[in-house]
Amino acid sequence: MTHFQNTSTGFNKLLPTTQSTPTNRISPLAWYFLTIATIVTFLAFMLLDPSPDLLLAICSAIMVSILLRASYSLYEWDLLLSPMSAAVIGPGWILYYTWGNLGARIAGEARYSSNFGSLSYFNTAALLATVGLFVYYLIVFVIFAEKIRNITIRYEDFEWRIVSSVISTTLSIGIIYYLSLKYQFVGGYFRGIDSSLDQWLSSAIYYFLTLAVIINVSVAIKNQTRIGHLIGLLCLGILIITTIGLRSRTYMVLLIVQAGLCWITLQPHRIHWILPVE
Numbered sequence: 001m002t003h004f005q006n007t008s009t010g011f012n013k014l015l016p017t018t019q020s021t022p023t024n025r026i027s028p029l030a031w032y033f034l035t036i037a038t039i040v041t042f043l044a045f046m047l048l049d050p051s052p053d054l055l056l057a058i059c060s061a062i063m064v065s066i067l068l069r070a071s072y073s074l075y076e077w078d079l080l081l082s083p084m085s086a087a088v089i090g091p092g093w094i095l096y097y098t099w100g101n102l103g104a105r106i107a108g109e110a111r112y113s114s115n116f117g118s119l120s121y122f123n124t125a126a127l128l129a130t131v132g133l134f135v136y137y138l139i140v141f142v143i144f145a146e147k148i149r150n151i152t153i154r155y156e157d158f159e160w161r162i163v164s165s166v167i168s169t170t171l172s173i174g175i176i177y178y179l180s181l182k183y184q185f186v187g188g189y190f191r192g193i194d195s196s197l198d199q200w201l202s203s204a205i206y207y208f209l210t211l212a213v214i215i216n217v218s219v220a221i222k223n224q225t226r227i228g229h230l231i232g233l234l235c236l237g238i239l240i241i242t243t244i245g246l247r248s249r250t251y252m253v254l255l256i257v258q259a260g261l262c263w264i265t266l267q268p269h270r271i272h273w274i275l276p277v278e
Contacts, residue, residue: 004037006154011179011278024075024077024078024268025073025076026072029201031232033068034069036063037148038062038064038068038198039061040062041060041064041098042061043103044102045057045060045061045105048102051105053122055127056101056105056122058077059126059127059129059130060097060126061102062130063097063126064099066099066134067098068094070140078154078265094258095254096113097133101122101126103261104119104122105119142244155218155262155265156193156265156266157185158218159222160215162219162220162223162228162232165215165219165228165232165235166235167234168208168211168212168215169216169238169239170234171208172205172208172212172242174202174212174257175205175260176205176246178201179201179202179205185196189202190202196231206251209239209255210258213255213258214234216233216235216236217225217232217236217263218266219235219263221267225266236259239255
């Protein structure tokens with residue numbers, strides 16, 4: 001009988017638990033912002049695009065709404081830096097899915113001279129991305145919502161030493177320096193790469209930079225020594241300056257947003273400085 005009770009208890013632990021109230025609250029102002037951002041996105045694509053496309057404008061507006069709603073959900077349950085945010089959904093990725101594409105449309109074919117004609121497929125890509133984001137949101141935030149909310153591994157639980165800050169920053173800068181010695185950097189890309197290793201390094205640059213930012217924010221805020229705070233902030237400054245040299249405005253904004261998410265995760269009371277929440 002005892003064995004049966006233990007088994008039953010263990011089985012019940014696998015079932016999703018119901019949490020009546022979120023950890024954080026979203027203010028009405030946040031919902032006004034979501035509505036306004038959705039409308040402004042649609043109007044921007046219709047008014048500023050030299051060749052306005054109704055499908056592209058509608059899909060971009062819907063994706064802004066989905067991404068903001070997903071970000072609110074992640075904030076409500078203390079999961080802003082969870083895999084759901086870092087991999088696909090999160091405020092920084094809004095630039096890649098929506099507004100960043102408007103800049104390319106305005107610039108015209110010269111923006112993608114190496115891939116001529118790609119702008120004409122933006123509406124189809126936007127439609128597929130919208131469907132994908134909707135399905136992803138449905139799976140993560142509706143079907144498996146209770147499972148997601150019970151994640152126990154959080155960013156604030158990790159600890160990094162000062163040496164981790166220095167090594168991650170040095171590695172990120174070192175890869176860029178290594179590639180710059182061998183290849184020309186034109187239009188935001190290293191050209192003429194002739195080895196598999198260098199191709200991988202070129203593609204992984206942004207991932208190393210993002211990891212370094214995540215580590216350095218933690219060191220700058222959580223380290224108990226003054227030198228730790230200073231080194232963390234110094235490395236963050238170096239990383240941000242480096243992104244300027246990479247000539248990717250979109251990624252620079254994304255990196256700043258990522259640093260902001262790390263910051264407010266470790267110091268939640270600062271959220272009022274960044275997002276319209278209670």
